Amino acid sequence: MPLVDRSLSLTHRFWHVAALSLLVGACSSPTPTASPSASGSPTAQASGKELTVGMVIVGPKDDGGWNQAQYEGMQAVVKNVPGVKFDYVDKVNPADRPNVKGTQVADELIGKGAKFVIFNSDDFKDDALETAKKHPDVTVVHASGDYAWKEGKNFKNQPNLSNIMGRMEYGKMMAGCAAVLGTQNGKIGYLGPLINDETRRYVSAAYLGAKYCWENYLKKKPADLKFKVTWIGFWFNIPGVTLDPTKVVNDYFNGGYDVVMSGIDTPEAATETKKAAAAGKKVKFVHYDLKTGCDLAPEVCLGVPYYNWSLPYTDAVKKAIDGKFTSEFVWLGPDWKDINDPATSMIGFLPGKALGANKQYMDTFIKGMGDKSIDLYKGPIKYQDGKTEFLKAGATATDQQIWYMPQLLAGMEGSSK
Structure with a gap:
């Protein structure tokens, strides 16, 4: 990190x-x-x-x-x-x-x-x-x-x-899918930390997961999915130096976004979503990093990808x-036999209560990634500039291409640098 x-x-x-x-x-x-x-x-x-x-x-x-x-x-x-x-x-x-x-x-x-x-x-x-x-x-x-x-x-x-x-990256794909399965209007905001290879590949993976589940499970048009990342400048709030993540989350909700995904260390996405929901807004969040993250606001949590x-x-x-x-x-990566087995899986995902009946799609998505019938790192995929190829048609990303991610992907809103 x-x-x-x-x-x-x-x-x-x-x-x-x-x-x-x-x-x-x-x-x-x-x-x-x-x-x-x-x-x-x-x-x-x-x-x-x-x-x-x-x-x-x-x-x-x-x-x-x-x-x-x-x-x-x-x-x-x-x-x-x-x-x-x-x-x-x-x-x-x-x-x-x-x-x-x-x-x-x-x-x-x-x-x-x-x-x-x-x-x-x-x-x-x-x-x-x-x-x-x-x-x-x-x-x-x-x-x-x-x-x-x-x-x-x-x-x-x-x-x-x-x-x-x-x-x-696989956990973020699951998180992106969960976000899409929880949105009512297709507007997803990502609370980003700082910008580098790692954070670009993580938010891009989240977008790939969201896009796949939006198109294949909800049968929606790609153009109707709005996925935006706002970078605060650090892994948590530094007053006077970074953007205030509390304000970023509320700006998303006030701007019509109904799901916020966290990419930072601290729980502002959870706390602010809980407050907004209590005020009557139909909003949800996806936590990050910690297995018990949904416990912060279980009723409005769509899930959490976590490290073991x-x-x-x-x-x-x-x-x-x-x-x-x-x-x-x-x-x-995850142990695809059981991604939540603490003895074997480095990456896990726990679905939240807010996922509801749509958990069936998440289960199908995870199973597909595990048996390789779903491969989101297969081209054609372009970078955010719309011209440069991340992956040519039929090509599968190498570890180096994934790790050293120089841009966000086409279809995403937010800065790449």
């Missing part, structure tokens, strides 16, 4: 030295009592090994979205893998900690005993690389990013650095404990 767009990145690049010892200690989590591992692989307890995992978290650990999902994922690792301890610092961003760099936080966590450090935001990519180089005996994992991807554009040969990410971070983090931690960790680019 990106930390900040390039307009904010300059601030990030010139953060100054700060004393973090007290900060790290104050933000450290308690270590739950470890329970036996369900895996047949050697455990830390059996081998007499212990491992302290430190996490550098961009936002609040209880944000109701990305950061909470990451935090809870590591809590699950501690419970399931004996010998693992967990330490963290959250709110590591230019607004909450303007004098603190990700590398400094990592240094303090390592100084306290962490031998495994997770950076949980895309713009921490240089912090992750710098930390890996500075501490070659420490395992460094970067959530998102592509430095460990040998086939990617930005490969760095750093043996103690891995990237881990979920193929949320405990799955890849458990695997990486066990490899580190067993001395088997190697640099990897891990990009995990």
Whole structure:
């Protein structure tokens, strides 16, 4: 997940030295009592090994979205893998900690005993690389990013650095379908964070899912679907810097949109939809990131695509404990046999109450993606300029084409840059 767009990145690049010892200690989590591992692989307890995992978290650990999902994922690792301890610092961003760099936080966590450090935001990519180089005996994992991807554009040969990410494109396709199945007028607003390759591919995937379900299940004309993204400029509200997501959501509703999809970390889409519905508006929302997201406003929630971070983090931690960790680019999708199985699926989707009887179409859509009878990454598809081809007729997108998305797609409204 990106930390900040390039307009904010300059601030990030010139953060100054700060004393973090007290900060790290104050933000450290308690270590739950470890329970036996369900895996047949050697455990830390059996081998007499212990491992302290430190996490550098961009936002609040209880944000109701990305950061909470990451935090809870590591809590699950501690419970399931004996010998693992967990330490963290959250709110590591230019607004909450303007004098603190990700590398400094990592240094303090390592100084306290962490031998495994997770950076949980895309713009921490240089912090992750710098930390890996500075501490070659420490395992460094970067959530998102592509430095460990040998086939990617930005490969760095750093043996103690891995990237881990979920193929949320499929979750976003489900979310887009849910949005269409919940709209009465075909006007869907997307609450976007900042603009980069990742966010372009996510909102584009949501549009592809919406378009497919609009045409194939509701039998509507493509031209009658209005899909707009408004970017606020960061993953959550920074007063005076970003657009206010509360205002963006209400602007959508006041402008006639009846479904808002969230693409940010915090729950403004849920809270404002709940208020608008209570005021008599027939509106709904789609949450993002966190499995329990619909609980914020269950009656008006159409569903939530979410990450299951405990799955890849458990695997990486066990490899580190067993001395088997190697640099990897891990990009995990849904387990199509059961997308909501926490033991096997990195990406899931929980339908909300507001989906109602239209859940049957969602089930059909998910089944079709799973058995490959539905492939939304098959051409012809054009980019937003209407001229440049994303995919030629009959062509199927490669991982690189999906990951490095330079524009939104034709039919979408909103900025690509």
